[in-house]
Amino acid sequence: MKKLLLSTLILIANFYTPAASMHEGDDHVHGLEISQPWARQTGNRTVSAAIYMNVANKGAFLDQLIDVTSDAAERVQVHQSLEQDGIMRMHHVSALPIAPNENLAFEPGGYHIMLTRLASPLKEGDIFPVTLTFEKAGDVTVHVLVTGIAGLQE
Ligand SMILES: [Cu+2]
Numbered sequence: 046m047k048k049l050l051l052s053t054l055i056l057i058a059n060f061y062t063p064a065a066s067m068h069e070g071d072d073h074v075h076g077l078e079i080s081q082p083w084a085r086q087t088g089n090r091t092v093s094a095a096i097y098m099n100v101a102n103k104g105a106f107l108d109q110l111i112d113v114t115s116d117a118a119e120r121v122q123v124h125q126s127l128e129q130d131g132i133m134r135m136h137h138v139s140a141l142p143i144a145p146n147e148n149l150a151f152e153p154g155g156y157h158i159m160l161t162r163l164a165s166p167l168k169e170g171d172i173f174p175v176t177l178t179f180e181k182a183g184d185v186t187v188h189v190l191v192t193g194i195a196g197l198q199e
Pocket of ligand 1 (some may be wrong): 078095124158159
């Protein structure tokens, strides 16, 4: 009986711990696949920078990006660039839903993660962590590659 109880506990532990360690990875988390996070180098400037990536929901459930954090800047927000009356404007997006089978691109002229007041300039070749918080998947830390001024070459 004692042995059975112990194996049940181990089973429960195994069931729960992978979720925590999965959150540290860069890709598959609760069906979310996050690929190629990148940001352009900023020269000597620390005013702002934008992070781009691709988020694919390969799971069966709708999820939402509800927060983004990083030590790389004082303020980190999800933004959407939209053209209004011929002028490109950026809007803060507080919750960004990603439906099953949806492939959401964060790209120049669209969604991006805005870093405002950088801790230090972004230098080409640097890699820094950013944590995305999803309603269902929880915290997912990705590593952003700083590219040259041309951006990520496909
Ligand atoms: Cu922005």
